[in-house]
Each structure stands twice: as structure tokens, then as C-alpha cells.
Amino acid sequence: MSRIDGRTADQLRPITIERGWSKHAEGSVLVSFGDTRVLCNASVTEGVPRWRKGTGEGWVTGEYAMLPRATNTRGDRESVRGKIGGRTHEISRLIGRSLRAVIDFKALGENTVVLDCDVLQADGGTRTAAITGAYVALADAVSWAQEKKLIKAKAQPLTGTVSAVSVGIVGGEPLLDLCYEEDVRAETDMNVVCTGDGRFVEVQGTAEGQPFDRAELDGLLDLAVKGCAQLDGAQRQSLAS
């Protein structure tokens, strides 16, 4: 059975990772998973939030947002409504946790990196694209900080790599990297964040329709691990170029 866009069940959409997109940010990546495009900007500042001062440890956090017309129908701006929605909050927190999983805060020193992930165009999988792109922006920001001597010589703040992918059960079949149309029809939806060595940082599975059983869960995890391994390759290739 072929998918809406002709892919096989375990095939990612075309992935592009464009570094140095913006001239201002210390790391700036425009990542695309098919038609999903997210601009990931990493901002480095000396110092840490108040509750962390004097610990000698750094901090990494994320903020996610969508442009109002990133989607098929226009959504109101959260700045105009005067508050951030639950989904935005949730994804921002997820991005921060995911990146902190590969950071050695002592090695980072009392510096803060904020990862702004702004969805310019959405077609499913915006949070997983955001994490995957943000990792590359973070790596560039860390290199910048090393060059600027904000980080001690020989300190290696990055302890690994991290990427993320969505998987789901659509029409009874487990699929990798759902586009929007598939996502809407999915019975089960799962986002998985993995390190480059294939371990899990975050697993979030949700039954949208019927509850799912252990075998289905296992099938989805298998797919996700495979997908993340490919994304890890794409990240390495981008950083090597």
C-alpha cells in the first residue's frame, strides 16, 4: 500500500537542513520535513536565570511558535490573544527537555542558549522538525561560544546528538513521519526523541481513536528508531559540510 505522497511506510519525507539562514543568530537553521519548514535560531547570552546563578552551570531552553498563516486556515496570534495556548506551551517545554538531554551544563558554564523554533509553514511533524533543526542550531551556537572563549578550552558541552520523528497508525498501518493529512486520520500518534546512539529521550504516544496495544506500540517504536537514525545522519552530514 502506498501513501498519499507515494512514500513507503518507513520512509521519511525529503529532509533539508540549511545552516546560517539568518545573519544575526549564533546558530540559525531552516529545517524542512517535506512541506513543513521551521526556522530554528539559537541565541547565546552570558549568564543564567536567577535560580541558577552561582552554580557554575549553564541553561538551555526552547520556545516554539507558529506564524498565523503557517497552517491552512489562519490562526489568531497568541500575542494578540494575550496568552500562550496549551499546545504551544507543551511543545516549547518538549524542545527544551530534548536538547537539555545532550548538554553537559558544567561544560557549558554559566551561559544560556535559547532555541527559538518558529514554524513558517506547517504540514505535520512541526515539533519533531523543530527538535531536529534546533539540535543543529545548538551545535553551531556551541561552536560559536567556543570560538568566542565563552566556554572553557577543551570543555565539550554537547554529550551526544538528538533528533525526533513522529510515527502513527493510519488505517491500521504504522507509518513513519506523518504529513498533515495522515496525522489528521491517525488512530494513534506518537512523537519519539532519540539520541544518536538509539536511546530514548522522550516517548509520547496518544490514542486518538481506539487505545493501542503493546504490539502496536512496539511496531511504532521500531519505526521511530529507524527514522531517528536517518535524521541523525542528515544532521551529521549538514554539520560536516
Place this chain on the structure above:
Amino acid sequence: MSRIDGRTADQLRPITIERGWSKHAEGSVLVSFGDTRVLCNASVTEGVPRWRKGTGEGWVTGEYAMLPRATNTRGDRESVRGKIGGRTHEISRLIGRSLRAVIDFKALGENTVVLDCDVLQADGGTRTAAITGAYVALADAVSWAQEKKLIKAKAQPLTGTVSAVSVGIVGGEPLLDLCYEEDVRAETDMNVVCTGDGRFVEVQGTAEGQPFDRAELDGLLDLAVKGCAQLDGAQRQSLAS
């Protein structure tokens, strides 16, 4: 190896489910998982949110909050700060999704049930206690609506039961139903929502320290399924009394 409070690794804390706690709500349950106490009130109103009108289908949603001194140090009120925090948003959404997984909206008809889950005292596992208690409050609210003829004769809005439990890896060992002290020290933390027949509604696993591997994930899922089965029993017993 015995736990802080003398439990075995796969043992729940003492669970109590007190129905009819408040005289006003259509379903009102004070649930406790050890020292964690959550008041779950179900409010039934005729009608549905605007976007659902005319569909013939009902709606179920949840709101989670903590009293300011439910925890060891006092937290500011979200009403005073003027906005809801990310964690509150996230848990409220999780409660709603979990309960909607066992609801037949057609059978519910154009009625809305809101589950207010207010944590009176927190000692770890507040979200899982909230889901477990809210299900019982929801069942009572549905019975009330059936008696009041808000729901059609013979319609059965509840398609199953649902409960939730936390699991985690502490000191390298997988443990069931973490109390606060264990939760703080957990390397991996997972919340699992299951239906009474042992299938999954939601799986949320997070590496707090080291990423976790597939074997660890499998061990945690095994524990959680066992725990939910016991909670399912406690719910049935409470509803039968």
C-alpha cells in the same frame, strides 16, 4: 532492596477513592494515592461548545490545578499571576484526552462534562491520581445524567474504564507509583494511561538524566500495566459500593 516507604518495586501506595465528597457536583471523588490527595469534581451541563453545536455529539474536558500550599513550599496562584503555567496546561489537556478515550460522544448527546481536578495535597503522581479519580467522578456524572434523562434511554456513553499510574527508574531500578522523593531522584519518569482491558491511551516517558534504552522502556511498561490493572480494580470496587 526496599523503598523509602517500605514498598516493593511493583507495589502501589495505599489507594482510596471516596465518592460523593462534595454535595454540589454531579460526580465528586476525593482520590488519594498515599499522601497525594486530589478532589475530582464532574460538572454536567446541557449543550456543547460552539464549534460542536448541531453535531449531536457531546464533549468532555478536564482542568487541573494545585492549591498554592499543596506542595512543600508555597507556589504563587496562577490566578494572581494572571496566566496558567505550561505544566498546568499540559496536565489539563492530558486529563481531557484520557477521559475522552472512553467516551462515545454520540451516546453522550449534546452534553458537556467538565472534570475539575484540584490537588489538595501533593506527594508525587498528582496527574495519575487525577485521571484515576476523574474517571470515577465521570462515571457518577454519567449515571446522574441518565437518571435526569439528559441522555437517551439505553445510551451508554462510557465505552470502557481508564486509569493512570507513574513509573520510573530510580537508582537503576524500575519502580511503580513514585512518591515525591522518588520522583525527584528518578532518572527516567513515565506516566501511563491504560484502559481496563490493558491497552494504552497515553504513554509519556521522559529521560530526566541519562537517555533510556528499549529494555528499560519495556520494563517500565510492564510495571505500569500491572499497576493500572490494580487501579482498575479499585475503581470498580468503589463504583460497586
Place this chain on the structure above:
Amino acid sequence: MSRIDGRTADQLRPITIERGWSKHAEGSVLVSFGDTRVLCNASVTEGVPRWRKGTGEGWVTGEYAMLPRATNTRGDRESVRGKIGGRTHEISRLIGRSLRAVIDFKALGENTVVLDCDVLQADGGTRTAAITGAYVALADAVSWAQEKKLIKAKAQPLTGTVSAVSVGIVGGEPLLDLCYEEDVRAETDMNVVCTGDGRFVEVQGTAEGQPFDRAELDGLLDLAVKGCAQLDGAQRQSLAS
């Protein structure tokens, strides 16, 4: 003439004061005036608000809130609406003022006590139950602070006791401690806060229907003073146990 619930005009509802309700707070009281139940938690922190620093004097303040389904029909959460309503503001301020009337700030030293009064179930008189319960929680919190040596030896921050009761004219007759049904029908409604020696800390009388004359006002004050004396007894008994 007998009242809705069989009481005489000058009779309080059954009063219970349960100390040590929550394990976290320095003082924790679940107070009930009939079906009205309020959880009063006292939180002690070292230090005072900025405007009071360096004065050697402490501070006591109150925050009042209702759970959304404390009442017969569900109210929206103030945290969700993003702002605190006028009634909540007013009662929070009243609680703070009432307790500060029996505090010697010099003796308290630069410590702050926050009294959180959360209405779990409402049936009229929530603000008066809150003040009455909060006093007992405050007394426990002060004892705790004395034990912890946060307060100087021999310093006695409490200069007296304080309690509160509602009175009102219903069907032309002055009644003590109105329940919700009576409150709704009252022509005049008054909340009175007294010290244990029978003096007034606060008198707030409002004509809901017809304005009231001096004789009616005098009758209500007589009733309130009697009621507060009984509440003072209940507080002392609770603190003695």
C-alpha cells in the same frame, strides 16, 4: 418561627475545626460552618515584602479562592480567565486585615505568613468561616515559628484572637450565620469580625433590598457579637486539644 434547617434565629450551624489537615503547611485547618468547608493553610517564610525590609517588622496576608465547583453551578477558574474578580479581591483583603488586627509585627520579626483560604464547598458564610479557620492556622504557624526559633524567645506575635460571622435580616427577622438559601433571600447582609474580648475589627453591612434603620443595625450587631463569642470558644477548644 424556625429556620430552613431547623435552627433558632441566634444559633450557629455545626462548627468543626480540624487542625493539621495538610502535612506541608506550617498551619493547616479544615474549617466547616455547616456545609461550608474551607481549607486554611498558613505558610511561613523568612523575610518580608520589599517595602517592609529593614523595619524589623513582619507581615501577614491572605488569599481567598473558590474551587470552580464549590458552588451549585460551576464557575470559571480565575486563572483561566486571566484575572481575579472583584469579590475575590475584596475577601482576600478582608482576611488579611482581620488577621493583622491581632498581630504584633515587631514580635513577629521579619517573617511573612500567608493564609491561603480555599473554599472546597460553599453554602454561605465562606468569608467568615475562612477568617475563623485562618486564625487557628495562624496560631499553629506562629507556634511552629517559635519552635524553629524564627521568632525571638518570649516574643508573642499574637495579641488576641479573632473570628467572624455573618448576620442578616431575612423575612424581617435578624438571623445568625446565614446558609446560602437564607443569604440569597436576605434583605440586609452583614459580616462582622470580632476579637475574643468582643470588640470589632470589621463591620460590613449591606442593604440588599430595603435600606436598614439603626434599630435593625443594632439587633444585627448584638447577634454577631454573640456568635463570635461562641466561635471564639470553638477556636480555643480546638487549639487546646
Place this chain on the structure above:
Amino acid sequence: MSRIDGRTADQLRPITIERGWSKHAEGSVLVSFGDTRVLCNASVTEGVPRWRKGTGEGWVTGEYAMLPRATNTRGDRESVRGKIGGRTHEISRLIGRSLRAVIDFKALGENTVVLDCDVLQADGGTRTAAITGAYVALADAVSWAQEKKLIKAKAQPLTGTVSAVSVGIVGGEPLLDLCYEEDVRAETDMNVVCTGDGRFVEVQGTAEGQPFDRAELDGLLDLAVKGCAQLDGAQRQSLAS
């Protein structure tokens, strides 16, 4: 003993009531109690708030605010802070209740009158000046509505007159109509709202220092009733001119 400004204990400050201050409002009064100046504008609109539609009854409400430099030191604007403070809320509600006490809602018909009371200069007693001035603005607005035939012929929405004054115990002595300097030093502070026939609409007494006894309360009420009688005279004179 003479007061700061040379008045006797039972003497009001010079009272002026200037009608027709603004050309836009249906009733517009600039009231002054000594150096306290409040602009009271009454706005009449056809229709009532949603919860009152179809009842045939009108509504009257009040909004109180202070210009940022009405006081000796500048206060932040509540619009800039993004929320209304507790004191503002409390006084707005008091103004609304006070005026509704002399309104026959049936006679008013489904019309709404909003009384905006903006303090241009503050020197104590702003809420009592606001109520006293707002009554006159309301009376003018009702006359306007009668002329415009928004109110049925012969319907008399005003059932009486209402005014307000502050009293307090300063240096052990009960004083009428406190100016700011007296207010700051008052041991007990009371605001009393009376109808023209000398009955009470609202009595709000607060011990700022020592609790007060029944004799002191009685003395304050006597003073307040006298003061309101004089204010009632000033209102009638103004409306007659």
C-alpha cells in the same frame, strides 16, 4: 481641639457639586469634598447585560478609577499594569451597590446606566465623594432618559436619594469627613452610605489600629448620619438649581 484644617469634629469640608461639567455624558458632575475632586459621568444606553435580557428590568453599575497623579506620589496606571487592583474593584462595586439601593429597576426599564467616577485630585474620602456626586449624575441621567422617552411616562426609577461620608477615630476622637492626613492617622475608619431619610445602605467600619468597641461604633454612626443629612441637602440644592 481643632482639626488640621480648623474644622470642628462634626464639620464637613466645603462641598461643591457642579452639574453639566462634560457636554457628552447624560449626567456629568464634578463633585468636591475639600481638595478631593471626582468627575462623575453617567452614561445611559438602551439594553441591559445579557443575563438580564427579557426581564423588563434595567441595570445600574459603577466604575471607579484614579488618575495616576491624583495622589501625592504618582501611581502606575492600571491599564498599563494590565489589571485592576483590589481597592479599585472594591470601590467600583460599592458605588454600584449604593446607587442600585435607590433604583426601581422595573421603572427604569431595560436601560443601563454606568456611573464613571474618576478621581482627578485625591485628599481623602474619594469613594464617598464619588457616591455623593454619582447620585446627582444619575438623577440627571434619569431625567434625560425621561425626556428622550426611553423610560415610560410616569415611571419613577429613583426611589430615594443616597449620599456617603467617611468618619473615623483620630487621636481618640470621632471625626467627620476625614481628609488624607487624618485618614492616614485614623485608628478606626468607617464609610457610611445613607438614604435621604437617614437609613443605611452600607456600613463599612475597619479597625486600622486597635479594635473598636460598641460605644465608639455608635459615636461614629451618629456623626455619619449627621454628615449624610447635610450632603443630602447639598444634593437637593444642586438638583433644584
Place this chain on the structure above:
Amino acid sequence: MSRIDGRTADQLRPITIERGWSKHAEGSVLVSFGDTRVLCNASVTEGVPRWRKGTGEGWVTGEYAMLPRATNTRGDRESVRGKIGGRTHEISRLIGRSLRAVIDFKALGENTVVLDCDVLQADGGTRTAAITGAYVALADAVSWAQEKKLIKAKAQPLTGTVSAVSVGIVGGEPLLDLCYEEDVRAETDMNVVCTGDGRFVEVQGTAEGQPFDRAELDGLLDLAVKGCAQLDGAQRQSLAS
């Protein structure tokens, strides 16, 4: 062709500038342009905003607001809505910029002057009246600060004078100082802020209907310069008295 109120095309409305209106503010001016009345209060405080500390330079800023019934139909309070509207923001910023154009920040020293411009009655031209009145309040506040020795002897913070006027094309004809009725019908609307020597601080022209050509723009600027010269005279006269 004569105007609605009988003025010629290049004639200002009657201008009054009343100094010392409020007793609290360091500079307090009630300015009127015809029926437009704006209270301009200048508040001086020692110190500057955080971002300016240690520079030795002062700061001047403005805040503009309208009373809810300053206009023909009542507007909601921005404090009640919980946010400031775009128009308010825009005018507040314009007032601040206009006054800063005639301030020598070094001479002012690390002091801040806030100009609160509250529209008590609106009939067109509220922002230009506000700027014109605020300048006089600022001049008084500077004098006060000089007397209080907050400003160094011989330092002259004011480098010039500033006033503002509106001009517009109504029915094809360029008019000076539009009243509300003219403003509503204007095809082009322009606000011009000038210094006393006839140079421009701010020019804001907007086509409300048809775009305007260079000749029309020139005609409007000519009118505005003339109007500002007259306002400058009125300011000087007021400050001299």
C-alpha cells in the same frame, strides 16, 4: 466659506492654558482647544529607568489616556479590558518623543519626568492639545526641580519650546485645528509638532480618503506652522503670568 463653528480656515479654536490645576503634581496644566480638555500632570522623580542608570542623563516620557466618557459614546476602560489599545500606545509614544526633542538630558541629570495627559473631554485634536499642554507642565516641573536643587545650578534642561496642532483637508479645503465633526469628514488628516523657532519635530500625515499630492501637503504644512506659532505665543503668555 465658513466652518461649522464659524471659524476661518486658518483660525485656531479658543485656547486656554490653566497652570497649577492639581495641587499634587510638580507641573499641572488643564489645556483646552475649544471643547477638547486635557489634564496634563508632570511628575518628577529622582532616578532613571534601569537601562539609563549611571549615564548621568535624565528621561522624559508620556502617557496618554481618555476617560471612558470623554467621547460622545462611552468607551470601555483599558484597565478593565486588561490591555492598552494601539491608538493609546501610539499617542503616548508621540507625546514622549515630542517633549524629548526639547530636552537636554545631561542638564536634566538623572531625573525622570512623566507627563500624564488625560483627556477629560474630547472634541478633536486631543493629542495636539496634550502635547501643547504637556510642554507647559514640563516647564513648571523643571522649574520646581531647579528650586529643589534636583537639577544643578545653571543647568537648563529645556532647549526650546514645543507645541502641536492638527490640520486637514475637509471638502477640498485645508483647515487648521479640526474639531471632531471636521476630523470625521477629513479626506486628509495631519498632526504637526513644531518647536518655537518653526522647525519640525514630527509630521504625521494620513490620507483618510484619496491620497494627497505635494501641493496639498505643502498647503497643510503652511497652515500648521502658522498654528504652532500662535500656540507658542499662548504657551509663553501662560508661563509668563
Place this chain on the structure above:
Amino acid sequence: MSRIDGRTADQLRPITIERGWSKHAEGSVLVSFGDTRVLCNASVTEGVPRWRKGTGEGWVTGEYAMLPRATNTRGDRESVRGKIGGRTHEISRLIGRSLRAVIDFKALGENTVVLDCDVLQADGGTRTAAITGAYVALADAVSWAQEKKLIKAKAQPLTGTVSAVSVGIVGGEPLLDLCYEEDVRAETDMNVVCTGDGRFVEVQGTAEGQPFDRAELDGLLDLAVKGCAQLDGAQRQSLAS
């Protein structure tokens, strides 16, 4: 004298207008003025705001925002701060007014077009780039609506073209299209919005340092008119391709 980036005084930066940037919006343009890049998305919806219903006329409005790291140092998100800043408000309103100047609302019919202008990278002139790009997006959106028959056959909602450019006096010399570095050093800053036939829609000139005289103003207007004529050409070329 040559400029920072080698341009002559009356030379625009390289201008690019990329249509069809996003697949979702009815008109989508990525416009760049040198390093300033703004994504302008036009969203068409049937219907108009409440206050315009039943008039047979459409509506066009704009919303402007900057990504947090569009600038050299990261700015907080307005959604996180919970309110929109004055500058954002001001520019959003300017964009709306500018585009409405070339719209025939009757011809548009009861349809609404929202222009979202999100600055992806800022280097001066973001508002003028936004207006220039938004016009092209609006033109595409109107064509789309014509094809979809949302607009009546033969109706021509666009009555002209509109573009905008900044001009300013830097080091005493009038310059066209300031980049950020020039903007910061400008003594006078002006934004001019012109129609394709060279008339003015909006003129906003501000003295940042010294006030400017009539000759300087005239010089700036001359430059701006020339610049807009070139931008008009770029727009036409883009729409023709």
C-alpha cells in the same frame, strides 16, 4: 560621499519580491530590502467584522510582528510577555491603513483580507518592506478571490498600487532606504507611503536629534517619491512574471 554599503544617497538596496512563498496563504510574498526579509501572507475569509456586517463592504487589515531573533540581540516574544508593544501596534495599524488606501471596499464585497507581515530578519526599513511586500500579496489574494468567485465578476477591488520607503538625514545628508546602521545614526527619520501615481498615503517624519526645517523636509520627500517609484516598478515586474 559613499554610504556604509557603498550605495549612493538616492539608491535603494537590492530589492527582491518572491511570490508564492507559502503554499497555504492566498497571497504569499517573501520581500527583501537588502538584508531585511519580511514574509507577507494574505489570508482571505468570507465575511467581515461585526461592525461592518450588512454594509456590502469588505475589510483589509494588517498584523506586523518580528521573530525574537530577527534582530541582533534577541527580544522577548510578545506572546510570552502577554501583550503587544507600542511599536508593533503602531506598525500594524500603518500597514492596514496603507493598503486600505488602494481598496474599493464595495468592489471587495463582504470579504476580509488579513495581511500578516512577519519579519524574519531585520536590517532597517522593516515596515516599509512589509507594506511593499504586502501590496503584492494582497494583489495575489484579490486575484485568488476573483477566480473563486468570492468577488463579483468585473469588480476591481484594487484602485491603485502602494509601496513605502524610509528616508532620513544622516550626517547632514538625506539618504534613501536606510539600513539599520544608518537608521541608528539618523538625525531625522521619515517613512513615506506612496501610490503608484506618486501621491502620498502616509508621511511620518520624526526628528531623532535636532528638529528639521522645511528645506530638509522637502529634500526627504523628493528622495522618497523617487524611491517609491522604483519600488512600484519592482512590484509591477513581480506581478507580471
